[in-house]
Amino acid sequence: MNLELFIAKRIHFGKGGEIQKVSPPAIRIATIGVALGLSVMILAVAIVIGFKKEIRDKIIGFNSHIQISTFDNNLSYETHPISISTQQKDSLIQYPEIxxxxxxxxxPGILKTDDSFMGIALKGVSTDYDWSFFKNSLKEGTLPQISDSLISDEIIISQYIADKLHLSTHDNILCYFVQENIRARKFKISGIYQTNFTDYDKFFIIGDEKQIQKLNGWEKDQHSGIEIQLYSFNDLDRLTDELYFKFLNQTDAYGENYYVKSIKDQNPQLFSWLDLLDLNVWVILILMSIVAGFTMISGLLIIILERTNMIGVLKALGASNLSIRKVFLYVAVFLVGKGLLWGNVIGLGLCAIQYYFKIIKLDPEIYYITSVPISLNITYIILLNIASMAISLLMLLGPSYLVSLIRPAKSIKFE
Structure with missing residues (x-):
């Protein structure tokens, strides 16, 4: 039988007149401190992970995970073509990560109405394009109908562009392309999307790739590049390096070199900003751990001082300091465990409320999203619980040495 555990249970779960009035407040304060600390940590991790995922998905939705294009220092959307063969596409899709x-x-082009105009970038896509991102972002209308044979004049524009130029679905609009001979194309707006990611919403329109090939005089196998979507963002860096060396010494049918770049390479500032959010999370986790730890320390000290008489009796009966310390560390485990239980209930409950009801709103002009995002990762939740328990108990090792300072002769008479 574990004597220390038995005594700890009697102290923590005991009922009756022997329980003094000081224990319940001390226990409640310690439990509340741990519960609040864990719930705040769960919220912080869920919100930051959710925010990073939302922003990252929007960037990837416009640009995909990896792009293969020609090696060109030109930073505009007027690109040099590169030839992509069917065999190359087939070889890429064989990668299990892709x-x-x-x-x-x-x-690039200029949309013009009777009384206004706006600079835009036309992104041309083909029949193999994955429309899932824009399908989820479509506010009204339909997606462009693109075929292998006919050139489609349908486009989708953002709500931002529609508001600026006072456009709606089924409207026709002229788009001017500045090149050696300025050319104009009449497009029909089939749909309007809104991602709230202003950096892209304000100039991206989506249409048929064959329009751009015809304007530039490109062959059917010539494109600005190829986009690659991955199953997991975690494979991005490794696969980018692998594909970079695979295409490093290859040239296309027209002698152009291939250049592989990841979404991080295309948007370094945005991803650096997202990485900075991790620092905020660590600060919150450390602060909450300290707060929870100190409330537990104060609670344990109060319980030890309250049980001075009992400690003296145990020492008089031959109990060692180590054995008595174990008793109070078991009590601490019960307190921390109860706090963690309530912390999970509160933290996960608040996350669920925000996830389903979107109570806390955000300004999309600033944050790119309309409400506080929530993304729960069960692994992180388990690690937070384990870390909270471990840190709390480590911080309690020092206060538990107070037991060794208590002398039986004086403590037995202590009231």
Missing amino acids: KHVETFATK
Whole structure:
């Protein structure tokens, strides 16, 4: 029989007149401190992970995980073509990490109405394009109908562009492309999307890639590049390096070199900003751990001082300091465990409320999203619980040495 555990249970779960009035408040304060600390940590991790995922998904939705294009220092959307063969696409899709492969082309232009105009970038896509991102972001209308044979004049524009130019679905609009000979194309707006990611919403329109190929005089196998979607973002860096060396010494049918770049390479500032959010999470986790730890220390000290008489009796009966310390550390485990239980209930409950009801709203002009995002990762939740328990108990090792300072002769008479 574990004597220390038995005594700890009697102290923590005991009922009756022997329990003094000081224990319940001390226990409640310690439990509340741990519960609040863990609930705040769960919220912080869920919100930051959710926010990073939302922003990252929007960036990837416009640009995919990895792009293969020609090696060109030109930073505009007026690109040089590169030839992509069917065999190359087939070889890429054989990678287990790759979910989808698609070609694209981009070209800057100017949308003009009777009383206004706006600079835009036309992103041309083909029949193999994955429309899932824009399908989920579509506010009204339909997606463009693109075929292998006919050139489609349908496009989708963002709500931002629609508001600025006072456009709606089924409207026709002229788009001017500045090149050696300025050319104009009449497009029909089939749908309007809204991602709230203003950096892209304010100039991206999506249409048929064949429009750009015809404007630029490209062949059917020439594109601005190829986009690669992955199953997991965690494979991004490794696979980018692998594909970079695979295409390093290859040239296309027209002698152009291939250049592989990840979404991080295309948007370094945005991803650096997202990485900075991790620092905020660590600060919150450390502060909450300290707060929870100190409330537990104060609670344990109060319980030890309250049980001075009992400690003296145990020492008089031959109990060692180590044995008595174990008793109070078991009590601490019960307190921390109860606090963690309530912390999980509160933290996960608040996360569920925000996830389903979107109570806390955000300004999309600033945060790119309309409400506080929530993303729960069961692994992180388990690690938070384990770390909270371990840190709390480590912080309690020092106060438990107070037991060794208590003398039986004086403590037995202590009231």
